[in-house]
Amino acid sequence: MIPETFIPVLYALIYILISPLIGGLIAGIDRKVTARMQGRVGPPVLQPFYDVGKLFEKENLVVTVSQNFYVLSYLVFMVVAGALFFSGGDMLLVIFAFTLSHIFLVLGAYASYSPYSHVGAERELLQIIAYEPMIILTAVGMYMVTQSFFVSTIVASHIPIILYLPGVFIGYLIVLTIKLRKSPFDLSTSHHAHQEIVKGVTTDFTGPNLGKIEIAHWYEYVFLLGVIWLFFAWNPLVAVAAIVIAYFLEILIDNTMARVKWQLMLRTAWIIAGTLGLVNLGVLYYLRMVVSP
């Protein structure tokens, strides 16, 4: 029925259509579980959808018109990164598009004149610097195991990648805390009502622009959890279980940790990437060269 060449396009389309729903539900369950951990009842599971619906009903108050462009670019490149990933594209290209989308968010925050927005933008840049090496190491590790940077080949290889890359996986989970904007690494902006730098990187975005940032964040959720899937791609059931456990751990860490300073975040992320990630890859390299040449 469907020609072979169109199947990646089909996967990309499914991702573009479905993932806002999945991402929004994940965000809703996240808020509910967080509330229960704090002894509260919490909002309805569909609350993120109500929030975004409301944001699109509000007036779009902008400081400079370029903010509209930057926010739209953030959303578009986030969708592009995820679509490339789910259509089985090149992991390196996915990471480039993913980083570019965050650069647009930083530029959008720098486009306004608020000092809070600028502090948020600087912290967002620091977060990008902190997590980027580990994300690249994840792609490199998958290449060392499967001899391919293409997601389609990695999934088709049916190798239990987690057994080869346990260190890389733990490192990825730690930078996932930065990416999901969870304590202790929620420096640039937070989902909670912390008021240290107002709302950091999102301070000067109102109404529809803030709604677009939320939707981009939902796409990001699905993409990031998709990378966890890759580690367990040989067994979908184990993969789903791993995603659920990993996300629950993130919520638990979020609710039990205080926010750290940026120096500690950068040090933690890089030391983890340097030890767990590089040592894991080094051992893998050694085994390949010496044990089974």
Added chain:
Amino acid sequence: MTYLKKSPWIVHYNASSCNGCDIEILAALTPLFDVERFGIVNTGNPKHADILLVTGSINNKNIEPLKNVYGQIPEPKVVVAIGICATSGGIFRECYNILGGTDKVIPVDVYVPGCAARPESIIDGVVTALGILEQKKLRMAEKAATETTKVGGTV
């Protein structure tokens, strides 16, 4: 009808309040009352907010900050004056430096009297404000339908 009623975000401004009403507002966020059940979030950022809660009476020092915070909230927005000081100036009404309640400076939609206003009455005031918020949104939509061009500000 609209999503506004399901997701009201609040920003709180303290205009010379004694902190009594402020503590009662924060009490509404605790596990006992948990206003997040209704999607109410205390944002701390006027640009994300829908509802402005004002506590305390108005004096010459806080007119400008209050106008500034009010001006940064995107439409539609409502103002709730919490406590008797924000409603009318309260016992400070006759003081030489006090102008009176919040409505001397910005339009107020809901008054929640009390010293201090109890969390139940604050929640009741916010829920009343939600109805007004929705009416304002409908009025905005009608206005947008009649006006073809917008002047400045919004893009």
